[in-house]
Each structure stands twice: as structure tokens, then as C-alpha cells.
Amino acid sequence: MNKIAIIYNPNAGSAKIKKLLKIKERLSLKSSVTIYDTQKPGDATSIAKRECKNFDIIVAAGGDGTINEVINGIDINTKLGIIPLGTANILAIEAGIKNDIKSICKSIEKGVTKKIYISNINNKKFFLMAGIGYDGDIVHKMKPSLKKIFGKAMFGFLGLLEFFKLKKYNIKVETESETAFGNWVLVTNSKYYAGPYKITKSTSIFNDSIVCYVFNDLSRLGFLYYIFLILFYGDLGRSTKITKIISKNIKISSKEKINVHCDGEKYGNLPIEINFSSESVNLLTA
Secondary structure, eight states: OOEEEEEEOGGGOHHHHHHHHHHHHHHTTTSEEEEEEOOSTTHHHHHHHHHTTTOSEEEEEESHHHHHHHHTTSOTTOEEEEEEOSSSOHHHHHHTOOSSHHHHHHHHHHOOEEEEEEEEETTEEESSEEEESHHHHHHHHOOHHHHHHHTHHHHHHHHHHHHHTOOOOOEEEEOSSOEEEESEEEEESOSEETTTEEOOSSOOTTSSOOEEEEESSOOHHHHHHHHHHHHHTSOGGGOTTEEEEOOSEEEEEOSSOOEEEETTEEEEESOEEEEEEEEEEEEEOO
């Protein structure tokens, strides 16, 4: 009998609590299951660090931000399960885990692991992406209470506001071999963005590489073109106004105060340094 710890973010909402309890009931038929609620940012990391040696499986129940916190707490031998209860659930999409109770339980119970690769932003791990500028501003303006109530609709509304007042930041991106300048920067492990939308064909969470996209001259018309590329080609690299950088070490800076998000949660401001070290996590997949 497996011992399973579920680390749960209560901000997911009451309907999702009911779903979580049904999942716990089903898992408890074959395993010993304990739920740990988080109360504030950082709790999921602390709980995961404290309990990862006491359980066979650690499960992150929440959005990609909750998963990020759990990943920052577990060790390299931990089996990680996920219960996608967030807004975008990009990890679940990329790992092929459907959002129904049967599929979620199957991915946790089956015990088949697949390595996902982790990057570091300063001293923090991330598994999806870091956004500097446009989407960093959106995430920093998102209030948890509004996110809980309106979900993706609130992200869409804030995204539209930022689109109409589009700020052309001056951001510097440096690697060992090149330097680029732009108005917006995305550094990604994931091929998906904002849900089921592909943005790159150069990497995924299962590949040991990261890709940096530097938007050289961000304009409203150009932004609409980027959306076109995502919807019809799933590859931002097709644009001549985006510099594509593949490097294991990336420094990003600016003379301005520019917001940064990491895996869809507030991170802070520039400067940052991103390093890819081929560190991995054992994810339980479908």
C-alpha cells in the first residue's frame, strides 16, 4: 500500500474541493492518503520538504504555481503526482493528464514516472517558464481573490488592458555567445503557454533544454501576428521580429523596474539569471 501525501491549495475554490475529496476517496481504496492544506505562499515548499521522505508519493493539488512550490521542496528521488485544479494547468496538458477523476487517479496509482527537466531562476526552480515584461505585468496585477472567482477570464481581461497600453520596455538578454535587446522576453521549458496553446517546437518539459524568445519591437499589430503564429503554427520562432536563443545560461537585466513571473506566479523584478542544469523530477504521468 502506497503512502500518498496531497499538498492542496485551498484557493482553488469550493467546487474543486469536492473534486479533491472524491479523488482522495478513490485513491484511499488502495493507498493511505493524507491531505495537507497550505495557508500562505511558501507553505507547499515547506510541507514537501518536510514530508517527502515520509511518503511514497507527493501530490501537488492546485495550479502550476502550487506545483512549482512543491517541486522546490521535494528531492530528486520523490515521485510527484499532480491533481490539476488551477487556471491554466499547463503541466497536466503537456503530460497528457486529463482533467477527470478517473484519469487523475490512474496517473497517480499506475506509478509510471517520466522525467521532466527543471531550470533555475536565481535560486528558485521552475519547470514551465519565466516571463519578463508583458505577461509579468499581468501576473503581478492579478489579485488572488479575483483569480479564484473569474479564473481565465480575469487573465484575459488584464491581458487586454496590457495590450491597449502596451509598454515597450528596454530589456537586455545576455548569454556566453550573444546579446539581444527587446521589449518582452519569454524563457520556456514548456511548449505550451496560457493553456493548450503551443508556442515552440524547440523544447518541452521532457527535453533537457530551454528556449528564450526576445520580442524585438513589440507593437499591437506585431502582437496580433504572434497570436496568429501560436494559433495556426504553434511556433513563435517563425517571426523575424523575435530573436530565438538557445542557451543553458541566460542573464536578463534592465535599467527599468520590470516585473517577472515564474510558472504563472509573481516572482519579483529584474535582474535575473536563468540556468539550466539538466536536473529532473520524477513525474507520474498518464
